[in-house]
Amino acid sequence: MRRVRRLALQYGLVVLAALLLNFVLPRLAAGDPIDYLMPPESSPLVTPEQREAILASYDLDGSNTEQFVTYIKNLTSGDLGVSIRTGQPVRDVVVGRLGWSVLLVGVAVAASTVVGVLLGFAAGWRRGTKRDIVLLSGVLAVDALPAFFVGLMLLLTFSVKLDWFPVYGAVAAADISGWARVTDVARRLVLPASTLVLAGAGSIFVASRSALVSELGEDYVFMARAKGLNDRAVRRHAQRNALLPVSTAVLLGFSTLVGAATVVETVFSYPGLGSLAFDSVLARDYPVLQGVFLLLALIAIGANFLNDLLYPRLDPRVKDIG
Amino acid sequence: MARSTKVVASIGGVFIALVLLAAVFAPMLAEHPPTETTGLPFEEPSANHPLGTDDLGRDLWSQLLFGARVSLSVGLIAAVIATALGTGVALVAGYRGGTIDAVLMRIVDLVLSMPFLVLVLVLVTYFGRGLSVTIALIAGVLWARPARLLRGQVLKVKEFEHVVAAEAMGASLWRILGRHVLPRLTPLLSSQFVRAAAVAVIVQSGIAFLGLGDPGSVSWGATLFFANNSSVILTDAWKWWILPPGFALTILIVGFAFVGYAAEEWADPRLTGYGYRRGMRRTLPPHPAAPAGEGESLVVRDLSVHYETEPPVLAVTSVHLRTRKSRILGIVGESGSGKSTMAMAVAGLLGPPGRIVEGEVVLGDTDLRRLGRVGLTKLRGRRFAVVPQAAMSLLDPIVTIRRQVAESALMTHADGKKRASELLSRVGIPVDRHDAYPHELSGGMRQRVVIAMAIANQPELLIADEPTTGLDVVTQRELLDLLDRLRTELDMDILIISHDLRMVGGIADDLAIMYAGRIVEMGDAAEILRSPGHPYTELLLNAFPPVLGPRRPPVPIPGDPPDLSQVESGCRFAPRCPKMVDVCEETVPEQFPVACHLVVT
Ligand code: SF4
Numbered sequence: 061m062r063r064v065r066r067l068a069l070q071y072g073l074v075v076l077a078a079l080l081l082n083f084v085l086p087r088l089a090a091g092d093p094i095d096y097l098m099p100p101e102s103s104p105l106v107t108p109e110q111r112e113a114i115l116a117s118y119d120l121d122g123s124n125t126e127q128f129v130t131y132i133k134n135l136t137s138g139d140l141g142v143s144i145r146t147g148q149p150v151r152d153v154v155v156g157r158l159g160w161s162v163l164l165v166g167v168a169v170a171a172s173t174v175v176g177v178l179l180g181f182a183a184g185w186r187r188g189t190k191r192d193i194v195l196l197s198g199v200l201a202v203d204a205l206p207a208f209f210v211g212l213m214l215l216l217t218f219s220v221k222l223d224w225f226p227v228y229g230a231v232a233a234a235d236i237s238g239w240a241r242v243t244d245v246a247r248r249l250v251l252p253a254s255t256l257v258l259a260g261a262g263s264i265f266v267a268s269r270s271a272l273v274s275e276l277g278e279d280y281v282f283m284a285r286a287k288g289l290n291d292r293a294v295r296r297h298a299q300r301n302a303l304l305p306v307s308t309a310v311l312l313g314f315s316t317l318v319g320a321a322t323v324v325e326t327v328f329s330y331p332g333l334g335s336l337a338f339d340s341v342l343a344r345d346y347p348v349l350q351g352v353f354l355l356l357a358l359i360a361i362g363a364n365f366l367n368d369l370l371y372p373r374l375d376p377r378v379k380d381i382g
Numbered sequence: 383m384a385r386s387t388k389v390v391a392s393i394g395g396v397f398i399a400l401v402l403l404a405a406v407f408a409p410m411l412a413e414h415p416p417t418e419t420t421g422l423p424f425e426e427p428s429a430n431h432p433l434g435t436d437d438l439g440r441d442l443w444s445q446l447l448f449g450a451r452v453s454l455s456v457g458l459i460a461a462v463i464a465t466a467l468g469t470g471v472a473l474v475a476g477y478r479g480g481t482i483d484a485v486l487m488r489i490v491d492l493v494l495s496m497p498f499l500v501l502v503l504v505l506v507t508y509f510g511r512g513l514s515v516t517i518a519l520i521a522g523v524l525w526a527r528p529a530r531l532l533r534g535q536v537l538k539v540k541e542f543e544h545v546v547a548a549e550a551m552g553a554s555l556w557r558i559l560g561r562h563v564l565p566r567l568t569p570l571l572s573s574q575f576v577r578a579a580a581v582a583v584i585v586q587s588g589i590a591f592l593g594l595g596d597p598g599s600v601s602w603g604a605t606l607f608f609a610n611n612s613s614v615i616l617t618d619a620w621k622w623w624i625l626p627p628g629f630a631l632t633i634l635i636v637g638f639a640f641v642g643y644a645a646e647e648w649a650d651p652r653l654t655g656y657g658y659r660r661g662m663r664r665t666l667p668p669h670p671a672a673p674a675g676e677g678e679s680l681v682v683r684d685l686s687v688h689y690e691t692e693p694p695v696l697a698v699t700s701v702h703l704r705t706r707k708s709r710i711l712g713i714v715g716e717s718g719s720g721k722s723t724m725a726m727a728v729a730g731l732l733g734p735p736g737r738i739v740e741g742e743v744v745l746g747d748t749d750l751r752r753l754g755r756v757g758l759t760k761l762r763g764r765r766f767a768v769v770p771q772a773a774m775s776l777l778d779p780i781v782t783i784r785r786q787v788a789e790s791a792l793m794t795h796a797d798g799k800k801r802a803s804e805l806l807s808r809v810g811i812p813v814d815r816h817d818a819y820p821h822e823l824s825g826g827m828r829q830r831v832v833i834a835m836a837i838a839n840q841p842e843l844l845i846a847d848e849p850t851t852g853l854d855v856v857t858q859r860e861l862l863d864l865l866d867r868l869r870t871e872l873d874m875d876i877l878i879i880s881h882d883l884r885m886v887g888g889i890a891d892d893l894a895i896m897y898a899g900r901i902v903e904m905g906d907a908a909e910i911l912r913s914p915g916h917p918y919t920e921l922l923l924n925a926f927p928p929v930l931g932p933r934r935p936p937v938p939i940p941g942d943p944p945d946l947s948q949v950e951s952g953c954r955f956a957p958r959c960p961k962m963v964d965v966c967e968e969t970v971p972e973q974f975p976v977a978c979h980l981v982v983t
Binding site: 070193200203205206212213220266270280282284287288311318323327342356360363375377 | 593620774776
């Protein structure tokens, strides 16, 4: 329990740091807050009344400390400001996109973990054989393909040439429902998710393979053979131990995938957080950008926290140290 | 480094070199400047424009070549900055430790778990799109991973003897870090450098592909951005507009990834080593082995084992031995004498590059060598059992000891858990510790658990390879007594291997003395201890004076064991033997009963 409390404290500080960063970064870069809220390109579109409203909602006339206090206050009440591009509350915009991102990245993380771990363990168990070399160099090569290039190629092959999958979007129309909606969503998920799997499985493959290979050199594996266990049982011992470092790799891979999703969502016009970030970058919609950044930071921190919390369940040795 | 890794590394090197060539010779190979309109928009490939032109009539071939410059320099510069930054943080965190370390590592964790691309994307918006800004931002995100890994290495290196010694002698911090710590980090550093380069290239091309790259420079990502913007995949132009820069990026990143993987193996020697093999080539004697004789259980005839390295090592040569029913046979020799290799070969646990080149191994009437790998696995733990060296980590760290013992017991008992508890109690583990994890037990206790697993299925024979090494003297004694007691209770015979002649002599009925891969003397234990026949045994006895009786200082044996990669031409002991005569260097003495020319039967 003490361990959990200490972790919570540490992560509390990290969250605070992320909030601070999110507050400071745009101010550092933009100089005058007016410029930051009203980029020259969009200024003509904004009426003086809107300008006043936005300034007031942010209390931008106060000192930096006052602004920070207001910023935190607004955050705690769930107020992330208003999108410059659409005028909608940032919270609604971000939450509306979150679902699609969770679906896309979630499916991709799950699939790339399964694929990466299975192939990685298969290669690691037969380390040094032809099968291993082919798998290793193949996966490294596929992993090296830039996600947007893979996305373009898949789009070209399966949507344009073969016409198996729709080209754009996450769902055909908002009004379809029931089973039709499910299959439509699934069909449109295939290509972007596959792109992400191709981009993300590689690092998990390498991590699983390396972890298994180094576990296989451990004394307890020799002992498992010495006590007369067959290959399957020996492999089970090594794999269970190898999963510990792999869980960390999955976590790191998760953040890579969220990043890659930005590009992939753009290629497939998928309405997730990534393409929202991208659109906001183009429109210099800072409030939305800040919202996306904050959300992603919180998700990443949450994933880390979860990993730290659950790791002792996997590895009995950690309990005592923590 | 494994051969397969070398292949991977050289392919990677060639790929990087290709991109480097394109970058260097771009002005010579391209006729047109990459950023100026030199043709009509959307031209198809022609002699003038080998890859056609883009939507603004710019030469795509030229963009391909000049793009190499951007990608390569982004990759390398960002990697240099990121690894330098990471190393600095790692040195400070790892060397200083304490609060600084804790704070730095939390920051590292945060940066690590942030999605790279999004982070850089947001930062680019805030700080501008120039190439140098992009590079700085990429490096500002990429340093965390090297920092984390290098810190772990620093923590290890810090404890190395010469580092501690340098510290004690008052060397300055910079000197210690520069002279002693940094060189040890080189392998890991280089693998992290290459990795960072690959990620930097990916991130930069991603940003450029989104149209957020430096507007003034040509890059592969930017070319693809324009292609995507012009919906090129709906036309035929993708062949010359998308494929070339896409593959160019791939080649460079694959190059970094391959070289990086090889560097990773270099950094972590555990990843190298001998690969999986179903077992080495077997050369079996032409006829099935004769069963063991009356009163014998394990019989080894003319066994030779080589390590097929370059040059091959003749680890075990023409060994004959046998254990007697319900007796203890002790095999004694210095480290490197081949005693463990011999035992592991007998148990079928010899991994590559070790290989049995000759000989027979018989247990009762079973010819073990003819069983093959799978057949032998089925006997191991049942008819014979193995207790390996008392290493710290013989037990699976994440499984309770009871479940591990149950795993053995289940081979012949339906209720594995119950049987496991009986066994654990029998070897002296208190009941309240049965569900403990290995790290919660002392070294002696853990070795008891290993013994419990070994006797789980009442084997006829127990092979114990230095079962007490590394434990304190009292614990050693207790474990040997336990083995002796179990031998009587379970009516099994024990083959025990040790470097300590007196210790094993205390419980063994028979002794075999091994030197340089050969058994030089074998016989009744008490007899050998009283009047050793072989000059080596005699010296060995002096090296381990009796525990009881008049105190004598131990006399170490002068000289070193011979180089076993050389084929023997006489007695292997001759260079160290005080009684050596001429014939010793010319003829190899036969094993029985004492392998010495001076002992005539
Ligand atoms: S054979 Fe010769 S060299 Fe070898 S042990 Fe006997 S006396 Fe010494």
